[in-house]
């Protein structure tokens with residue numbers, strides 16, 4: 001279980017919520033804040049956010065589970081998100097995902113034992129013209145092939 005949100009984070013949440021006509025409208029920026037400060041949003045954070053914004057926990061869960069940008073558990077230093085949607089799929093993302101699974105020794109949704117890499121698949125990253133593509137943290141990498149992926153990963157510390 002992760003520790004409770006700090007008083008400082010709670011204060012920031014109240015400050016964000018005060019900018020909106022209703023506290024519920026502040027949900028997305030508040031979730032971004034929590035993820036930025038904790039790295040993920042577990043069920044415990046969902047409940048705390050719901051309490052602070054005076055909304056039902058299911059409302060928070062619906063948003064956290066809808067957007068893949070929110071991590072529901074701790075991720076590695078490098079969060080690899082490979083697009084598995086149509087354009088990327090047609091251009092070979094499936095074999096690239098298999099390559100990453102073999103290279104890292106993990107399945108989709110898992111983190112390497114050294115906590116360096118987490119591998120996920122996601123829906124369209126909005127960069128279909130660069131298919132197949134992936135994101136590592138906030139950086140995009142497109143026109144991928146196995147060799148390019150190896151080079152990218154080998155250059156990460």
Ligand code: FES
Nearest residue numbers: 083085088124125
């Ligand atoms: S389908 Fe992969 S970025 Fe759009």
